[in-house]
Amino acid sequence: MVRVEKTFAGKVFDLCNILFLSFLSILCLYPMLYVALASVSDGTRLLAHAGLLYKPLGFTLSAYGRVFQDPMIVRGYLNTIFIVIVGVTLNMIMTAFGAYVLSRKGPLFVGVMMRLIVFTMFFSGGLIPLYLTVKALGLFNNLMSLILPNLIITYNMIILRTAFAGIPEELEDSARIDGANDFTILFRIIIPLAKPTMAVLVLYYAVHHWNAWFHAMIFIRERALYPLQLVLRDILLSYQMEAMVGSAGAADVESLSESLKYATIMVATLPILFLYPFLQRYFVRGVMIGALKG
16 A cells, blocks of 8 residues: 655644644633532632632532532432433434334325424423423423423434435335334334434433423422432522521632532533443434434
8 A cells, every 4th residue: 555645735734733623622621621620629719719720729529518418419310310211211212203204205294294393493382381281281290290291302303304214215115025014114124223313312312301400490399309400509599598698607608609509510410421432432423314314
């Protein structure tokens, strides 16, 4: 094999690319580094600090200690894990069913259904009809109220529908000749071939459920059912209220609340970040499959 030497212009171009991408990586990673350093910094020194942060300001784990002192933290984690596992499972099943139907040419009115589904991306009934529907179905103060109303996210279904549509029809035809029905075709042929896109959507849905707190604040009243995000929000607000009231030791409370808000971000973010290494190899390929075809 003949090795082609790069010209001086090519080497300069590569160097510029490396420098630019390195700078871009630093811009993307620094906010997370700042939050991590601030979460283990002394709150008083953090309040007085301005500008960039390169190291902890008086290393301390007091903010994390206050977060994990709350007995609701474990309960919040368990509730959120339940929501993520059950929610993502139901999300993927329903999204796969919808994407399969919309990607086939046989069913009637597929184009009309697709337009109606896309319409929901831009217009919805609003919060009040959603609240009334959840209450009428008996889901109020129930963890399923955070799962069932969002079984399908339209954008995710469109991505999966595009991936399904890119699979050769000959595979489906040969399976039907062998006597396979739609369920067999979907679960034995279509889904295995769309594994990269499915993995990406698992990540999308998992992040959606993990970060969700607004609907929990509306539909959940019993503290034992609070997801993690709502528990952390209550912890942070309680310290902020103590500082605002101006009770004894208010200055210490205010300084602690400053580092506490960064600690809550880390507690809420780190678990979901662990999913990325397992799904990274599917991520780019799955997004490109769903974006370029159809």
